[in-house]
Structures are given as C-alpha cells and as structure tokens.
Amino acid sequence: MGSDDWLAFKREEFKRWMEDERRRTGLSRAVAAYTSAKANALSRLPELEEIRREVRKIKERSIQQMDELVKITMDSVREVKGEAYLARDAEEAREIVSDLTGHGKLVVKSKSLTGDEVGINEALEERGNKVYETDLGEFIIQLRKEKPTHIINPSVHVPREEVAKTFSELLGRPVSQEIPALVGIARDYLREKFCNADVGITGANVVSAKTGTIFIVENEGNARFVSNAPPKHICLTGIEKIVPTLSDAFMLLQVLPPYATGVFMSAYVSMITGPSKTADIEKTIVYGAHGPKELHLVLLDNGRRRMAEDDVFREALYCIRCGGCMYECPVYRVIGGSFGNNYFGGIGLIWSAFTTGDEKVAAAVDACTKCGRCKEVCPLEIDTPRMVERLKQRLVKRGFVQPKHYEIMESILHNGNPFGEDERAGRSRG
Amino acid sequence: MPDSILYWKGCMSRLRTKSISDSTMELFRRMGVEFATLGGNEGCCGSVLLRTGQLEAAKKTAESTVDRISSAGFKEVVTACPGCFRTMASEYPAIAGQVPFRVRHISQFLIERSPTIKGRFRSMDVKACYHDPCHLGRHMGVYEEPRDLIRMVPGVELVEMKDNRSKALCCSSGGGVRSAYPELSREVARTVAGGQVPAGVKLLVTACPFCNYNFKDACSGQIRVMDLPELLLAAWRG
Ligand code: SF4
Numbered sequence: 001m002g003s004d005d006w007l008a009f010k011r012e013e014f015k016r017w018m019e020d021e022r023r024r025t026g027l028s029r030a031v032a033a034y035t036s037a038k039a040n041a042l043s044r045l046p047e048l049e050e051i052r053r054e055v056r057k058i059k060e061r062s063i064q065q066m067d068e069l070v071k072i073t074m075d076s077v078r079e080v081k082g083e084a085y086l087a088r089d090a091e092e093a094r095e096i097v098s099d100l101t102g103h104g105k106l107v108v109k110s111k112s113l114t115g116d117e118v119g120i121n122e123a124l125e126e127r128g129n130k131v132y133e134t135d136l137g138e139f140i141i142q143l144r145k146e147k148p149t150h151i152i153n154p155s156v157h158v159p160r161e162e163v164a165k166t167f168s169e170l171l172g173r174p175v176s177q178e179i180p181a182l183v184g185i186a187r188d189y190l191r192e193k194f195c196n197a198d199v200g201i202t203g204a205n206v207v208s209a210k211t212g213t214i215f216i217v218e219n220e221g222n223a224r225f226v227s228n229a230p231p232k233h234i235c236l237t238g239i240e241k242i243v244p245t246l247s248d249a250f251m252l253l254q255v256l257p258p259y260a261t262g263v264f265m266s267a268y269v270s271m272i273t274g275p276s277k278t279a280d281i282e283k284t285i286v287y288g289a290h291g292p293k294e295l296h297l298v299l300l301d302n303g304r305r306r307m308a309e310d311d312v313f314r315e316a317l318y319c320i321r322c323g324g325c326m327y328e329c330p331v332y333r334v335i336g337g338s339f340g341n342n343y344f345g346g347i348g349l350i351w352s353a354f355t356t357g358d359e360k361v362a363a364a365v366d367a368c369t370k371c372g373r374c375k376e377v378c379p380l381e382i383d384t385p386r387m388v389e390r391l392k393q394r395l396v397k398r399g400f401v402q403p404k405h406y407e408i409m410e411s412i413l414h415n416g417n418p419f420g421e422d423e424r425a426g427r428s429r430g
Numbered sequence: 431m432p433d434s435i436l437y438w439k440g441c442m443s444r445l446r447t448k449s450i451s452d453s454t455m456e457l458f459r460r461m462g463v464e465f466a467t468l469g470g471n472e473g474c475c476g477s478v479l480l481r482t483g484q485l486e487a488a489k490k491t492a493e494s495t496v497d498r499i500s501s502a503g504f505k506e507v508v509t510a511c512p513g514c515f516r517t518m519a520s521e522y523p524a525i526a527g528q529v530p531f532r533v534r535h536i537s538q539f540l541i542e543r544s545p546t547i548k549g550r551f552r553s554m555d556v557k558a559c560y561h562d563p564c565h566l567g568r569h570m571g572v573y574e575e576p577r578d579l580i581r582m583v584p585g586v587e588l589v590e591m592k593d594n595r596s597k598a599l600c601c602s603s604g605g606g607v608r609s610a611y612p613e614l615s616r617e618v619a620r621t622v623a624g625g626q627v628p629a630g631v632k633l634l635v636t637a638c639p640f641c642n643y644n645f646k647d648a649c650s651g652q653i654r655v656m657d658l659p660e661l662l663l664a665a666w667r668g
C-alpha cells in the first residue's frame with residue numbers, strides 16, 4: 001500500500017477548513033448570495049434553457065476538432081499582427097511567458113486559472129519581476145499569501161473584517177471595515193500600477209478561431225486595464241477555450257454570467273483581435289496607438305489533449321468555468337478550497353488530475369460523494385460523478401487507495417460485508 | 431420460495447441500522463406480503479466498491495450476488511437500500527452481465543400495494559420533512575413514491591427541504607466518503623440538516639440506511655430521524 005503521505009496532508013487541510021469559523025462564514029455568505037442571484041436570473045431568462053443546450057453542442061463540436069481549431073486560431077492571430085504560441089505543458093508555458101516578459105519588469109495580471117495552473121507568478125518573480133494581481137479577490141489573497149478557493153471568487157473565504165486587516169497592513173494605517181471603502185483602497189492602490197506596468201497578463205473565457213478574437217469577461221474592469229494599458233499584452237489560455245466562430249462565442253457568453261454570478265451579462269466583455277493600431281496619418285498603419293503594441297496569445301495543452309482523447313474525460317473540456325457547481329456542492333460548502341487543487345469541486349478533481357497530476361488530488365477525490373448534484377445544476381449537464389468514478393479507478397490502479405477502502409474491499413470479498421464481521425458464526429434467518 | 435419476493439436487506443441495514451430491516455420485515459408480515467431473505471448468506475451488492483474505484487472486486491461481487499439470487503430462484507427483489515437498488519438495477523447489467531431478476535426499491539413496491547395499506551395507519555400528528563437519497567432520487571428518478579407513502583399517514587404534515595428532489599443536497603455518507611473522512615461526512619450532514627429543514631419540523635424521514643445513520647449521528651438531539659419503513663411500521667394500526 002505504500003506511504004500515506006498523499007492522504008495525511010489532505011486530512012489536515014480538510015480539518016483546518018472545517019474548523020475555521022471565519023472561512024466558513026465567508027463561504028456561506030457567498031453561497032447564499034450566489035444561489036439567490038442565480039435563481040432570480042434564471043427565472044427571468046427562460047430562453048437560456050435552449051441556449052445552454054446549444055452551447056453544449058458547440059463545445060462538443062469544438063473539442064472534436066480541437067487540434068484543427070488551434071491551428072486556425074494561431075493563423076488568425078498572426079494575420080492580425082499578433083503572435084501565437086502553443087505550449088505543450090506548464091514548463092513550456094512558463095518559459096514562453098517569462099521570455100516575453102523579461103527581467104525586472106512591472107507586471108499586472110487579471111485573474112487566470114490557467115496562469116495559476118502553470119505557476120506563472122512564481123516563474124515571473126523568480127526573474128525579478130514584480131507581479132500584481134488586480135482582480136480584487138486575487139489581490140486580497142496575494143497580499144495574504146493564500147491560495148484561491150473558488151474559480152470565480154478566489155477570496156470567497158475571506159470575510160470583510162479580515163480584508164480590512166490585510167489592507168491596513170499594506171497601507172500601514174487603520175482602515176474602515178466597510179466593504180465600499182475596502183474596494184476604494186484597492187482601486188487607488190492599483191491605479192498607478194496599471195499605468196506604469198510593462199506587461200499585462202490575462203486569461204481568456206472564449207477564443208474564436210476564425211477571427212482570432214480573445215474574449216475576456218469580467219465585472220470589475222481590471223482586465224480591461226490589464227489588457228489595454230501596458231505596452232505588451234500576454235494572454236494565456238487553454239486550448240479547450242477555442243470555438244470556431246464569433247457567433248459560437250456569443251452563445252457561450254450568454255450562458256456564462258447568469259451561471260457564474262447570477263447576472264444577465266457581466267459588466268465588461270473585452271473582445272481583442274490583434275494589437276492596438278492606427279492608420280490615421282497618411283493611411284500608414286502603426287501598432288500600439290492607445291492600447292498595447294504587442295499581443296501574444298499563448299495556448300496551453302498541459303493535459304487537455306489527453307483529456308480529449310478519452311471518451312469519458314473529454315466531457316470535462318466542455319466546462320465553461322462558471323463555478324456554479326462548486327457553490328452548489330454540499331461538500332465544497334464545508335471544505336471549500338481544500339476540495340481540489342487549483343481547480344475545485346467535482347469537476348475540479350478531473351481538471352486537477354490532468355493538469356497538475358494525480359498525486360495532488362488523489363486524497364480529495366475521496367471527499368466526492370458522486371451525488372450528482374453538480375450535473376443537475378451545470379448549464380452543460382456535464383456528468384462529473386461518472387468522471388470522478390472513472391478517475392478513482394485510475395487512482396486505485398496507481399496505488400492511491402484509502403486504507404479504509406482497501407479494508408472494506410477485503411472484507412467484502414472474504415466476509416460478504418464491508419464491516420469485517422463474520423456472519424456465518426451467528427447465522428441468522430430472515 | 432421462488433414465488434415469494436426476496437427482501438434484500440443490504441449490508442448497512444443487515445448489520446448496522448438493523449431497525450430498518452426489522453421494521454421492513456415486520457411491515458411485510460403485517461401486510462401479509464410473502465417474502466424471504468438470504469439471511470447470513472446475503473452478502474454485499476458491491477456498491478461501495480464501485481464508488482471507491484475498486485472495479486475488479488466490484489465485478490466479482492456483482493457476479494456472485496447475481497448468482498446467489500438467481501440460483502435461489504428469485505425473480506423479484508425488493509430492497510430498502512437505495513445504494514443496493516441503484517447498483518443492482520442500473521449498474522449490474524454493465525458489470526455482471528444478464529440480471530435474471532427485477533429489483534425495486536421498497537417505496538415502489540409499497541406504492542403498488544396502496545389499496546392494502548391506505549387507511550391502515552393511525553394518526554401521528556407531526557411536522558415532517560423527507561430527504562431524497564441521491565441513489566434513489568437523482569440516480570434512479572424515484573421522488574414521489576416515498577412522499578406519497580408518508581402522506582398516507584394521517585396527521586403527518588409533510589413539508590419540503592429547501593432544496594429537494596433532483597436538487598436535494600447529499601448528506602455525504604455515500605460514495606466512500608464516510609469511511610474515508612468520517613468528520614467531513616458528519617459535518618456535511620449537520621450543515622444540510624441545519625440549513626435545509628424548515629422551522630418547526632420535528633421529524634426527518636430518510637429512505638436510505640446510510641443517510642439515516644449519518645443524520646442520526648450528526649444531528650442527535652436536534653431532530654428525530656426515522657427511515658421510511660420505520661415510520662410506516664410505527665404508524666401501522668394493530
Ligand atoms: S462543470 Fe458545469 S457548473 Fe461546473 S464550472 Fe463547469 S460549466 Fe460550470
């Protein structure tokens with residue numbers, strides 16, 4: 001059976017989460033706000049039922065031709081004078097982004113799970129760059145040196161009182177605990193960073209292959225700054241984000257905000273097709289007018305093609321990362337950010353296993369009850385429990401078996417029950 | 431023997447929540463249902479092995495279970511365990527080949543006999559809530575039968591949990607979670623019961639020995655927990 005290190009650390013992490021009243025408070029406030037906002041949005045958007053079904057088909061088609069779409073996208077981006085790269089794994093992605101950034105630079109970032117997946121911040125900091133997360137939630141946890149706990153709201157576990165503490169440490173003076181005041185502090189502090197940054201790094205929510213258009217969906221407006229103010233914009237995103245056309249992308253865009261935050265549409269959707277340009281003087285094209293002079297699209301594989309090749313796990317690539325299934329998961333509601341590794345909840349177990357490795361997530365897999373509620377609330381009806389069961393089979397083959405589960409298995413084979421009881425002794429009749 | 435139904439207890443009711451299997455058998459007797467059990471030879475359906483990724487052992491267990499039941503000649507299996515029900519009825523065909531008997535959940539079996547049981551209950555006078563077990567509800571689509579049975583007991587005011595039916599929240603005792611992380615399981619059940627049960631509800635009705643065990647353990651002293659056959663027997667007149 002080998003060592004149980006893979007288990008011990010998770011058990012500890014679960015326990016810390018369960019016992020941390022503050023985190024639990026933050027999380028349950030967020031769950032309550034999310035569920036009521038979403039219920040309201042969905043009841044007012046009955047047309048979404050049909051749209052989400054259409055999006056499922058679009059994703060199925062897109063993943064089917066993922067490799068082809070990668071090629072088309074790269075060609076399209078180059079055609080509009082952007083640069084495009086395909087990174088096979090996390091290391092390659094880190095190298096590409098680091099080389100593009102250089103040394104000693106000021107970097108602003110908007111939230112990117114893909115960035116976290118490859119460990120982009122650490123790689124850039126190693127080269128002496130200063131990296132600022134600009135999404136408020138990410139900014140908070142970056143200051144607190146914590147890890148994100150939700151894919152849409154990374155600091156969902158940090159209640160306002162704790163945010164105030166963190167900000168007052170940053171500024172060296174006491175600050176108000178009022179939420180609007182806290183938001184104001186982040187706004188003032190980051191404004192200057194946006195304008196002075198050398199490089200802006202974003203992710204993408206969708207990419208349309210035919211036009212080479214990057215879509216970034218957000219509410220705060222920070223991603224607009226990040227992708228617009230610095231002279232160089234690097235977008236790092238997974239190859240599963242590509243859909244064939246603009247129309248396909250717009251279909252997906254209608255589903256994401258209601259399921260992600262319970263709004264009809266997010267405040268900002270940035271569509272970026274190539275770097276900033278002007279031809280206003282003598283019809284001569286010059287790049288880098290008010291926006292960035294350079295646009296680099298880094299497409300990441302890192303396990304995604306392996307997922308696409310598998311009939312069962314392929315479905316995980318349909319995920320549009322609305323994060324809804326996490327808030328809706330009874331286990332996530334209790335152990336939050338410890339339920340997964342970078343990616344959370346049931347679907348996150350699959351993503352974590354393929355992108356960051358089986359070992360890191362093996363113990364968390366056994367916290368999933370396979371209850372199927374996530375499938376029920378997913379706009380794409382992704383069958384996560386089926387994938388988790390399949391993943392568990394793979395883990396068992398690789399030796400990641402809970403000692404207790406092994407005992408149960410042996411007892412079932414020998415005693416005909418999981419409890420280690422010898423029933424033949426006291427043979428009972430109906 | 432083969433003319434009667436086989437009442438399949440399931441490991442949990444057979445060895446841990448015995449009151450559920452005892453109540454089920456007593457209820458059958460009072461209803462005049464002819465039934466048999468496999469007693470100490472019943473064995474395990476293998477559900478937990480499937481949930482914990484131990485596919486080879488699950489297959490072996492499933493095959494031998496099919497063999498035990500069919501070689502005894504039973505054509506009809508009734509169980510009060512949703513885990514066994516789902517596994518046998520919907521997963522055996524894929525892992526154990528042909529299944530020469532029909533498997534139903536006790537709520538489906540009893541609802542078919544409503545004419546014989548309607549009017550046989552005394553009044554209970556209690557506000558109750560029903561918790562949909564995942565294996566029975568979401569996985570097998572059985573939502574209304576248990577509710578209809580509970581409503582047959584006069585005086586029981588049945589109200590719904592905040593999230594119910596296909597949206598019901600898992601108590602987290604299944605899927606191998608309780609054996610791997612018992613504290614987590616308990617904590618989830620506690621939060622589910624705490625956040626989902628409407629005010630004034632004094633009785634939580636489960637239809638699954640695992641949910642029953644977990645809720646009882648997690649909410650002791652806070653709410654009364656009874657499994658469906660236990661409730662029906664308690665209300666049975668005479
Ligand atoms: S699995 Fe479905 S519900 Fe969960 S994040 Fe992905 S799209 Fe949203």
